[in-house]
Amino acid sequence: MAEEIIRVEHLYKRFGDNEVLRDISTSIYEREKVVILGLSGSGKSTLLRCLNCMEDPSGGAIYFDGENLADFKVDINRHRQKIGMVFQQFNLFNNKTVIQNITLAPVHIGVKGLRRAQRINFFRKIGNMFRRLFKKEEKALVTIEKTKADIVKEAKEKAHELLRRIGLEDKANVYPSTLSGGQKQRIAIVRALAMNPKVMLFDEPTSALDPEMVGEVLDLIKQLADEGMTMVIVTHEMGFAREVATRVLFMADGNIAEEGSPEEVFDHPKNPKTVQFLKAVL
Amino acid sequence: MLENIKVFFKNLSGENFTDLFFEGLWNTVKIAILGLIIGIVIGTVIGIIKVAPKYKLGMRILDKISTVYVAIFRGTPMVAQLLIAYYLLLPLLGVKGVEAVNVGVAVFGMNSGAYVSEIMRGGINSVDPGQTEAGRALGLSYPTTMLKIVVPQAIKNIIPTLGNEFITLIKDTAVLSFISIVDINVAVKQIAQPGYVYSAGYLFMAVVYIVLVLVITGLVKLTEHFLNKSDRKYGTTKSAKKS
Ligand SMILES: Nc1ncnc2c1ncn2[C@@H]1O[C@H](COP(=O)(O)OP(=O)(O)O)[C@@H](O)[C@H]1O
Ligand SMILES: [Mg+2]
Numbered sequence: 001m002a003e004e005i006i007r008v009e010h011l012y013k014r015f016g017d018n019e020v021l022r023d024i025s026t027s028i029y030e031r032e033k034v035v036i037l038g039l040s041g042s043g044k045s046t047l048l049r050c051l052n053c054m055e056d057p058s059g060g061a062i063y064f065d066g067e068n069l070a071d072f073k074v075d076i077n078r079h080r081q082k083i084g085m086v087f088q089q090f091n092l093f094n095n096k097t098v099i100q101n102i103t104l105a106p107v108h109i110g111v112k113g114l115r116r117a118q119r120i121n122f123f124r125k126i127g128n129m130f131r132r133l134f135k136k137e138e139k140a141l142v143t144i145e146k147t148k149a150d151i152v153k154e155a156k157e158k159a160h161e162l163l164r165r166i167g168l169e170d171k172a173n174v175y176p177s178t179l180s181g182g183q184k185q186r187i188a189i190v191r192a193l194a195m196n197p198k199v200m201l202f203d204e205p206t207s208a209l210d211p212e213m214v215g216e217v218l219d220l221i222k223q224l225a226d227e228g229m230t231m232v233i234v235t236h237e238m239g240f241a242r243e244v245a246t247r248v249l250f251m252a253d254g255n256i257a258e259e260g261s262p263e264e265v266f267d268h269p270k271n272p273k274t275v276q277f278l279k280a281v282l
Numbered sequence: 283m284l285e286n287i288k289v290f291f292k293n294l295s296g297e298n299f300t301d302l303f304f305e306g307l308w309n310t311v312k313i314a315i316l317g318l319i320i321g322i323v324i325g326t327v328i329g330i331i332k333v334a335p336k337y338k339l340g341m342r343i344l345d346k347i348s349t350v351y352v353a354i355f356r357g358t359p360m361v362a363q364l365l366i367a368y369y370l371l372l373p374l375l376g377v378k379g380v381e382a383v384n385v386g387v388a389v390f391g392m393n394s395g396a397y398v399s400e401i402m403r404g405g406i407n408s409v410d411p412g413q414t415e416a417g418r419a420l421g422l423s424y425p426t427t428m429l430k431i432v433v434p435q436a437i438k439n440i441i442p443t444l445g446n447e448f449i450t451l452i453k454d455t456a457v458l459s460f461i462s463i464v465d466i467n468v469a470v471k472q473i474a475q476p477g478y479v480y481s482a483g484y485l486f487m488a489v490v491y492i493v494l495v496l497v498i499t500g501l502v503k504l505t506e507h508f509l510n511k512s513d514r515k516y517g518t519t520k521s522a523k524k525s
Contacts, residue, residue, distance in 0.1 A: 052419060054415060054418065054419060072337070077418075077421045077422065077423050078421065079421075080418065080419060080420065080421040081420070081421030082421075083419075084419075085416075085419035087412060087415065087416065087419075089410075089412050090412075091410075091412035091413060091415060091416035092416070093413060093416065093417070093431050094410075094413065094435060095431065095434045095435050095438070096431075104420075104422075104430065105417075105420035105421060105422055108422060108426060108430070109421060109422075188416075191420070192419075192420070195420060195421070
């Protein structure tokens with residue numbers, strides 16, 4: 001069995017009196033492409049956003065990397081670095097150029113790690129002076145492999161490589177306001193990829209696009225899927241869902257009403273609600 | 283009146299009075315600028331605290347402190363703040379030898395911080411929440427997301443309002459005379475004394491204020507233009523010419 005990337009256990013989510021998710025349990029395995037379907041308002045986005053705790057669960061647990069993300073004591077920021085998220089509205093940083101959008105988080109997080117190591121070493125050195133004085137064994141320093149310049153250079157190289165891949169290297173130094181929706185979304189996707197995530201979450205990545213731009217974004221997602229990226233995708237693009245999904249979840253009444261392979265769910269739906277939904281959208 | 287104006291300018295051209303005028307002008311401008319800078323820093327911190335989620339006890343405490351701070355500085359006249367700081371707080375704390383100008387800067391900064399915090403809160407709320415979401419989803423902390431992504435966009439949105447705050451500060455410097463700082467007011471009054479040409483003096487002072495305000499307005503426009511580079515479409519100059 002493939003490695004379990006995310007495990008959802010008895011997940012509940014309430015907004016005030018509105019119980020949106022009711023006791024959901026499921027797991028996302030490595031290299032899986034899970035597509036979430038459901039009527040508008042059925043809680044698809046909420047479920048997706050609970051996976052990286054953009055919405056804090058009201059009950060239950062989300063396990064990632066051996067830790068329960070729903071626990072407030074967990075360093076959620078560290079885990080989110082490894083869970084890429086792509087939004088319907090792209091959400092590129094308006095005040096940053098394309099390349100800055102892609103390098104901001106890797107550089108910031110790299111430099112933060114560097115500063116931490118430097119801080120630790122500073123105190124270890126002071127401690128070691130005393131240890132020497134009292135003839136105790138000295139503590140080893142943290143090895144620092146990269147300078148800040150290295151971190152920046154690496155992030156930029158990676159960003160250029162990603163931009164080249166999507167054919168937008170010439171847009172590296174422009175601001176998002178100058179780009180088309182399709183270009184924005186593809187850049188948002190590589191911005192997430194620049195963090196080397198273990199899993200990518202897509203919330204209706206093509207719903208805000210003009211029809212002629214849907215294809216370029218879906219093609220990029222398909223490429224990532226073929227390369228083995230683990231994904232959870234909320235989408236209304238049924239053809240794409242059928243093609244890419246290894247598993248389909250159909251959500252209704254705050255829970256997973258039906259799940260299975262695309263063939264099972266699309267061709268032989270069992271739940272009357274799934275039947276009704278498919279009739280309406282296909 | 284014309285005669286008065288002539289007398290006033292004759293006074294002003296005297297070396298001592300010219301120096302006095304520039305000292306007053308400099309104090310007014312300096313205290314307003316430094317006050318605004320301190321105000322923006324304090325206002326940004328309070329603005330962020332105000333909009334931050336309040337899960338943690340520490341955050342709720344900071345929120346309460348901010349509320350009290352804003353209430354105090356917005357709820358009392360600046361003159362009272364200046365007098366209390368200079369004649370009550372400093373002696374009470376046993377601090378000696380602090381220049382009145384520095385007290386002015388501190389009080390103006392803290393006072394302005396209370397007003398800027400409200401402006402900043404509005405500015406932050408005007409930024410698309412998707413920007414915060416994207417930052418947090420990438421694993422950036424809340425403060426980092428705020429400082430690197432949201433606040434720069436908020437500041438861009440509130441530049442005109444900050445310009446107004448600056449103009450208010452410039453005009454408020456008139457109260458500095460209460461702690462014997464030579465601002466434009468004090469300077470002009472002294473310059474107008476020989477020959478009792480006060481009416482001409484006040485007219486001159488009004489003109490000086492208007493010029494200052496016009497300069498600030500120009501600077502605000504320039505800053506806006508500069509900060510708007512992220513809105514400008516690259517390459518539109520060409521296509522604009524075509525159409
Ligand atoms: N932040 C929120 N506050 C209050 N209610 C919310 C919030 N987000 C979603 N909801 C409610 O949760 C339900 C599910 O929403 P959502 O997960 O966005 O559905 P979907 O993505 O399937 O269309 C809806 O009834 C919606 O009104
Ligand atoms: Mg949704």
